[in-house]
Amino acid sequence: MEPLETEDKLNxxxxxxxxxxxxxxxxxxxxHRSQSTNQELVEDLVHRQHLVxxxxxxxxxxxxxxxxxLEVLPLEDRIVIWDQIKTERGGDVLLEVSDSVRxxxxxxLSSDDLLKALNQMDGDDLAYIADDIPPALxxxxxxxxxxxxxxWLQSARAYEEDTVGYLMxxxxxVVLETDTLDIAAQKLRSLKELPIHNxxxxxxxxxxxxxxxxxxxxxxxxxxxxxxxxxMLTDIIKFxxxxxxxxxxxxxxxxxxxxxxxxxxxxxxxxRVTVDVVMDFIREETTEDVLNMAGISGEEDLFAPIxxxxxxxxxxxxxxxxxxxAISRIIGLFEATLAQIVSLAVLMPIVANIGGxxxxxxxxxxxxxITLGQINSENTFYLFRKELGVSALNGTxxxxxxxxxxxxxxxxxxLAVVIAVSMFLTLVVAALLGMSVPILLDKMGxxxxxxxxxxxxxxxxxxxxxxxxxxxxIFLV
Amino acid sequence: MEPLETEDKLNxxxxxxxxxxxxxxxxxxxxHRSQSTNQELVEDLVHRQHLVxxxxxxxxxxxxxxxxxLEVLPLEDRIVIWDQIKTERGGDVLLEVSDSVRxxxxxxLSSDDLLKALNQMDGDDLAYIADDIPPALxxxxxxxxxxxxxxWLQSARAYEEDTVGYLMxxxxxVVLETDTLDIAAQKLRSLKELPIHNxxxxxxxxxxxxxxxxxxxxxxxxxxxxxxxxxMLTDIIKFxxxxxxxxxxxxxxxxxxxxxxxxxxxxxxxxRVTVDVVMDFIREETTEDVLNMAGISGEEDLFAPIxxxxxxxxxxxxxxxxxxxAISRIIGLFEATLAQIVSLAVLMPIVANIGGxxxxxxxxxxxxxITLGQINSENTFYLFRKELGVSALNGTxxxxxxxxxxxxxxxxxxLAVVIAVSMFLTLVVAALLGMSVPILLDKMGxxxxxxxxxxxxxxxxxxxxxxxxxxxxIFLV
Numbered sequence: 046m047e048p049l050e051t052e053d054k055l056n057x058x059x060x061x062x063x064x065x066x067x068x069x070x071x072x073x074x075x076x077h078r079s080q081s082t083n084q085e086l087v088e089d090l091v092h093r094q095h096l097v098x099x100x101x102x103x104x105x106x107x108x109x110x111x112x113x114x115l116e117v118l119p120l121e122d123r124i125v126i127w128d129q130i131k132t133e134r135g136g137d138v139l140l141e142v143s144d145s146v147r148x149x150x151x152x153x154l155s156s157d158d159l160l161k162a163l164n165q166m167d168g169d170d171l172a173y174i175a176d177d178i179p180p181a182l183x184x185x186x187x188x189x190x191x192x193x194x195x196x197w198l199q200s201a202r203a204y205e206e207d208t209v210g211y212l213m214x215x216x217x218x219v220v221l222e223t224d225t226l227d228i229a230a231q232k233l234r235s236l237k238e239l240p241i242h243n244x245x246x247x248x249x250x251x252x253x254x255x256x257x258x259x260x261x262x263x264x265x266x267x268x269x270x271x272x273x274x275x276x277m278l279t280d281i282i283k284f285x286x287x288x289x290x291x292x293x294x295x296x297x298x299x300x301x302x303x304x305x306x307x308x309x310x311x312x313x314x315x316x317r318v319t320v321d322v323v324m325d326f327i328r329e330e331t332t333e334d335v336l337n338m339a340g341i342s343g344e345e346d347l348f349a350p351i352x353x354x355x356x357x358x359x360x361x362x363x364x365x366x367x368x369x370x371a372i373s374r375i376i377g378l379f380e381a382t383l384a385q386i387v388s389l390a391v392l393m394p395i396v397a398n399i400g401g402x403x404x405x406x407x408x409x410x411x412x413x414x415i416t417l418g419q420i421n422s423e424n425t426f427y428l429f430r431k432e433l434g435v436s437a438l439n440g441t442x443x444x445x446x447x448x449x450x451x452x453x454x455x456x457x458x459x460l461a462v463v464i465a466v467s468m469f470l471t472l473v474v475a476a477l478l479g480m481s482v483p484i485l486l487d488k489m490g491x492x493x494x495x496x497x498x499x500x501x502x503x504x505x506x507x508x509x510x511x512x513x514x515x516x517x518x519i520f521l522v
Numbered sequence: 523m524e525p526l527e528t529e530d531k532l533n534x535x536x537x538x539x540x541x542x543x544x545x546x547x548x549x550x551x552x553x554h555r556s557q558s559t560n561q562e563l564v565e566d567l568v569h570r571q572h573l574v575x576x577x578x579x580x581x582x583x584x585x586x587x588x589x590x591x592l593e594v595l596p597l598e599d600r601i602v603i604w605d606q607i608k609t610e611r612g613g614d615v616l617l618e619v620s621d622s623v624r625x626x627x628x629x630x631l632s633s634d635d636l637l638k639a640l641n642q643m644d645g646d647d648l649a650y651i652a653d654d655i656p657p658a659l660x661x662x663x664x665x666x667x668x669x670x671x672x673x674w675l676q677s678a679r680a681y682e683e684d685t686v687g688y689l690m691x692x693x694x695x696v697v698l699e700t701d702t703l704d705i706a707a708q709k710l711r712s713l714k715e716l717p718i719h720n721x722x723x724x725x726x727x728x729x730x731x732x733x734x735x736x737x738x739x740x741x742x743x744x745x746x747x748x749x750x751x752x753x754m755l756t757d758i759i760k761f762x763x764x765x766x767x768x769x770x771x772x773x774x775x776x777x778x779x780x781x782x783x784x785x786x787x788x789x790x791x792x793x794r795v796t797v798d799v800v801m802d803f804i805r806e807e808t809t810e811d812v813l814n815m816a817g818i819s820g821e822e823d824l825f826a827p828i829x830x831x832x833x834x835x836x837x838x839x840x841x842x843x844x845x846x847x848a849i850s851r852i853i854g855l856f857e858a859t860l861a862q863i864v865s866l867a868v869l870m871p872i873v874a875n876i877g878g879x880x881x882x883x884x885x886x887x888x889x890x891x892i893t894l895g896q897i898n899s900e901n902t903f904y905l906f907r908k909e910l911g912v913s914a915l916n917g918t919x920x921x922x923x924x925x926x927x928x929x930x931x932x933x934x935x936x937l938a939v940v941i942a943v944s945m946f947l948t949l950v951v952a953a954l955l956g957m958s959v960p961i962l963l964d965k966m967g968x969x970x971x972x973x974x975x976x977x978x979x980x981x982x983x984x985x986x987x988x989x990x991x992x993x994x995x996i997f998l999v
Contacts, residue, residue, distance in 0.1 A: 088900055109776035117896045119904060234743050241778060243739065244721055261738045262720065266711050298805060299586035301718060301798035303780055320797055321778035327801065328775060331808035332890045335815065335971075339886035340879065347891045348901070351911040358883055362916060365879055369872040370927055376868045377931070383867045390860045390867035391853045394874060395846040398983055401878070402817065402842055402976050406835055409816035413809045414824045419594045423565055424825070427596060434828040439839060450847055454854070494812075498975075499879050506875055 084114050091122050100129045108134055112141035119348045120153055131158055136165025140173065143329065145346035148177050156182060168194030169214050172201035209293045210286030212326060213307045213316035216240035220273055222248050222256045227269035229259060242319040244303045248277045255306055255314040257281060283308050284318060290326055295418050297323045334412055337494035338405075340365070361496050368503030375507050379514035382522055388455050389517050392464055395447055396509040400471040403439065404501040407432055407479025412494045415487050429480055436476030437469075444469040459521055467513035474512075475505045561591050568595070568602050577606045585611055589618035596825045597630055608635055613642025617650065620806065622823035625654050633659060645671030646691050649678035677792075686770045687763030689803060690784045690793035693717035697750055699725050699733045704746035706736060719796040721780040725754045732783055732791040734758060760785050761795060767803055772895050774800045811889055814971035815882075817842070838973050845980030852984050856991035859999055865932050866994050869941055872924055873986040877948040880916065881978040884909055884956025889971045892964050906957055913953030914946075921946040940997055944990035951989075952982045 083106060090099040103111060103126065111130060115123050115138070127150065130138060139147060139162050151159060156179075163171065163178065163186040171190075175183060175198070187195060197215050204210025217240055220229045229246060233239065245258040257277035267276055282300055284293050284307045296302070297320060307316040336345060340361030345354060376383075376393075383390055411428075414420040420428065448465030452458065482500050483493035560583060567576040580588060580603065588607060592600050592615070604627065607615060616624060616639050628636060633656075640648065640655065640663040648667075652660060652675070664672060674692050681687025694717055697706045706723060710716065722735040734754035744753055759777050761770050761784045773779070774797060784793040813822060817838030822831060853860075853870075860867055888905075891897040897905065925942030929935065959977050960970035 084898070085900065107777060109778070113772075113776055113895075116894075117898065117901055119901075230742055233739070239739060242721075242780060244719075244780070261742060262710070262716060265707055265738060265742055295590075298798070298801050299590055300584060301586070303719060303721070303797065320780065320801070321775070324775050324797070324801055324804065327804060328808065328894070331805065332811070332893055334809070335811050335886045335890045335893075338812065338815075339883040341883055341886060345887065347887060347896055347905065348908070351908055351915060354908070354912045355915045358912070358916065359919075362876070362879075362920060365876055366920065366923055369875045369924075372875065373868055373872050373927075376871065380864055380868060384861075384864045387857055387861040387864075387867075390864075390870075391850055391857060393867075394853065394871065394983060394987070395850050397871060397874075398846045398849065398979060399839070399842055402839075402979065405975055406816040406818055409812045409818060410822065410824060413812045416809055416812075417593075417805070418590075419824055421561070421594065423562065424594055424596075428824065431825070431828055431831070435832045435835070438828060438832045439835065443839060443843065446843055447846075450850075498882055502875060502879065506871060510871070 083110055084117065087114050087126065088118065088122070091118070091125050094125075096125075096129065099126070103129050108137045108141050111138050115142055115150070116146055117348070120149060120350065123150060124153060127154070127158075131161060134165075135162035136170065140166070140170055143346075144177075145344045145349070147174060148344070149346050149349060151177050151179075160185065164189070168196075168198040169201070169216060172198045173211075175202050176206070204286055207290045208286060209284045209288040209290055209307055209318060210316075212290055212293070212322050213284075213286065213318050214240075214322070215316055217304075217306075217317040218243060218246045219314065220246050220248055220259065222250055222272075222274040222277065224273050225269065226259075226264050226267055226271050226273060226276065229273060230264055230269065233264075240317075242304050242321060247306045247314055247317070248273055249314050253314060254312045255283060255308045258306065281306070285310065286315065291330065291416075292418065293318065294323045294327050294330075298327075331416055334416055334494040337492055337496070338409070338412065338498045340496040340499045361499050364496065365499050365503065368499070368507075372503065372506050372510065376510050376514065379518055382514060382518045385522055386460075386517065388451075388457075388460065389514060389521075392451055392460075393510055393513055395450075396464065396467055396471050396513045397506045399443060399447075399468070400475045400505040400509040401502040403436060403472050404475035404479040404505040405498055407436070407476045408483055408497045408501050411480055411483045412497060415483060415493045420484070425484065429477075432476045432480055433473065436472045440469040440472035443472065460517075463516045463520055464513065467509070467516055470512050471505065471509040474508050475501070478504050478508075560587055561594065564591050564603065565595065565599070568599050571602075573602075573606065576603070580606050585614045585618050588615050589623075592619055592627070593623055594825070597626060597827065600627060601630060604631070604635070608638060611642075612639035613647065617643070617647055620823075621654075622821045622826070624651060625821070626823050626826060628654050628656075637662065641666070645674040646678070646693065649675050650688075652679050653683070681763055684767045685763060686761045686765040686767055686784055686795060687793075689767055689770070689799050690761075690763065690795050691717075691799070692793055694781075694783075694794040695720060695723045696791065697723050697725055697736065699727055699749075699751040699754065701750050702746065703736075703741050703744055703748050703750060703753060706750060707741055707746065710741075717794075719781050719798060724783045724791055724794070725750055726791050730791060731789045732760060732785045735783065758783070762787065763792065768807065768893075769895065770795065771800045771804050771807075775804075808893055811893055811971040814969055814973070815886070815889065815975045817973040817976045838976050841973065842976050842980065845976070845984075849980065849983050849987065853987050853991065856995055859991060859995045863937075863994065863998055865928075865934075865937065866991060866998075869928055869937075870987055870990055872927075873941065873944055873948050873990045874983045876920060876924075876945065877952045877982040877986040878979040880913060880949050881952035881956040881982040882975055884913070884953045885960055885974045885978050888957055888960045889974060892960060892970045897961070902961065906954075909953045909957055910950065913949045917946040917949035920949065936998055937994075940993045941990065944986070944993055947989050948982065948986040951985050952978070955981050955985075 086102060087099065090102060115126060139150065160182055163182065168190055171186065187198065190198065201210065218233060220232060245260045247255060248257045248259050250256055257279040258281050259273055259277045263276050282296060282302060282305050284305060286307055286309060302320060304317055304319045306314055307318060309315050340358065342357050345357050411420065444465040447468045448461040451464045452461035479501055482497050486495060487493040563579060567579060592603060616627065637659055640659065645667055648663065664675065667675065678687065695710065697709060722737045724732060725734045725736050727733055734756040735758050736750055736754045740753050759773060759779060759782050761782060763784055763786060779797060781794055781796045783791055784795060786792050817835065819834050822834050888897065921942040924945045925938040928941045929938035956978055959974050963972060964970040
């Protein structure tokens, strides 16, 4: 039996090594943020319902990791994970997930579970997600807040979603300009917990007016006996709570900021914006353009239930339906011409398809320019002229090629000329529409990307069919 | 004459006040980063050729502001501004502008001017833009670098554009784990200039192996006599130079990082990545999706000359041409059917247009999911099932509505049923294509967004026309 025993032993050893390796892998993961492995492990445990192991794995993960894993799982799996973390980190995780996933979770959680999570949040956290919480629950939570937190929650909720006031937090270290650096250092030491991204302290006078900023480096590198106002920076970037969040995030990128003070119209320091919030804002904002262009509300959660996804895309599809019925009626005007020259039906989708794509190209350029803050009343005219030039150039080349194609298949010179000219005209109109639609939406205070692809395709199709069939009725019948 | 003199005096006073107000406005601008006013002032001075005033205004602006203003102006204006700043800040500004504007500037500048700017850069800066510089000029500049900078330039250039190695810098403060906090503070004081975003120092052993990080706060808040290894954080997020830049930027967002160390495969500290670089990367990367989907190379400069813009969009338009010719030939197969039933020509663009839009909606969702790192082999199957469900649901509703529309206008039940069924089938295929195209492109290592809108529209159009006209030939003729 000995050989067998040895083999058993060997196998046992191998199993132990494997186990150790696996444990090692876990530790490695956490340190090396190999996110995909973490995620696979979690998904595996969720599906095998190994809840004890799942809990211990989740306990080792960063809140950001848990939020990320929730993002990429369907609702039922989200709930399994939520049950494991809710008692300790429910509040933190709810803050970290994206808007759409948060809404999805809040809908699915019991009032009791949700209230548990809310109880882990302070006034600042609550203000950030208040709009998504059922008002009755928020009221219950609100009553147990400190007076200061209640006040902050109320004032912060007064700001609209796309403003600096909405992004700002009240966590910051404030010092008096007349204090010394040493007192500033003592103040830091006296705090139980320092705010995130605390690269600078904010300096105020006795009345709370923002006077400047004092970096940690300056405290560290200068004589502790010096007064703060000798050292602080006064030429600073500050925001007003009503500033546009998009513009503020551009300022963060442009001036390489980590944190910046927010002051009200009387110059009083009221809050702080940090780069982590700005980065999340940029990520959500810029990637939403892609969805909005296609006519999807930017909030759609990739793993939302079928019914809510279908509803989410429904609005623009209704717009789309009305548009195509109009297009069909425009073509219907030329039914007699189509009955006479059937080749028109074969060729007309060429005009519509290329026209739609050119319109979308121009719209995409303009939408990106608006998102990056590169388009203003000064340069709009220049851009119109330029895009017209580009489309005329491309329209000439494409018109000639399409005309040639039509001639090769139908040996009809008039038909070839009609489609070439239609192609050129449609492309110029497409470029004009691709520019005008997002700029007009933006001027109207709407999201310039919203539905632009559907609007552009529909209008360019209508115009293209009308030009092509109209010219054909005049010159070919 | 007195009244006149008084009036003169008054006017002079008004002028002075106005002048002061304007000056005040300038100062206010710089402090309050009212970017649009700065930009208007600069544009005005450029156009009026007030070069002296322009120079003094530019001298007061942050490098980030100048880079931004260059972004939103055509080339000839960019050159006027460049001439005013080149001697002192040409290098810095060249680093700050976006890739496309940098390329545009480098092409337009004289070798002499460009070399001046390059001479203002160190090895780290040069590595960042090296690919855009004419090799001969880079060689000239390289020879005057210090040996250390030359070495850095060479090793940094070895990394591909979308890796952490490409984003990393060699500017960092490194301390030994055996030193005390006091020695770390002394080291900081001894530096002439501190690196940007220097929130943490990196701790190594004698062999240069990364051991942990030490935050400025920890230096400030602890007993200076303590050794660094007692205080430093060892459970840290670090990157390898070959890590994907997109994944690293997601880690920055997920873990709220300001700076993070980069270590090679032997664990040796080789560089540092900071949040400003990551934020720029995210802004360029995510906003490029919008362009790429529409078939524009992501690098297009909004204010590039017409010819280069036309060329930039030309490649995908050629693809588009081939695609529409194929579509037209598919319709051509059914010429006989179309000649018999002209209403088919009137109705068929409905199928193509809605189908294309549904395909684009699905593609947009998937592209965004890939950009945000939310799609992996684990959840692809789930997503396919879900998107099929959404399209079947929307397809049923839309099919019925379109069928009703056809019936109202043509009083032909068979025709109504054929278009309703075609609509349903096309929408399901559109969703499948909208999912498959970006996922396949991504699996092939290509940008999932590239040309997806053109590819999706073309394939959905072909399929839609084929299904509709095919069913019509079978059941209506």
